[in-house]
Amino acid sequence: QVQLVESGGGSVQAGGSLRLSCAASGITSSRYYMAWFRQAPGKEREGVAEIDTTGRTTYADFVKGRFTISQDNAKNIVYLQMNSLKPEDTAVYSCAAGLYQLWSPLQARRYNYWGQGTQVTVSS
DSSP states (O other): OOEEEEEOOEEEETTOOEEEEEEEESSOGGGSEEEEEEEOTTSOOEEEEEEOTTSOEEEOGGGTTTEEEEEETTTTEEEEEEOSOOGGGOEEEEEEEEOOTTSOTTOGGGOOEEOOOEEEEEEO
């Protein structure tokens, strides 16, 4: 079965860094659109970053210059390197995989598989 398992979340001070990992099984991640989303309490889920099947990346404006998405094709893992973290980055971060070119990057309906998420907490 398809599984996306996130890891690497935790608690950090503002200005710190974390590296999230999404380990995929049941799919070859390089053949899918792979993305990170986040959801804070009381807020809607929002797209953070995507890497497509050619390696092209897309970022939400609120993380440009701070976050980097990458993948290790041999290990079937997608990463999100998060630097210069802010308290407003606090959220559950989820990995997503999809095949649907009809929708734009970071549109939730582009993706058909989702992980359970990992908590990121940034304190001031």
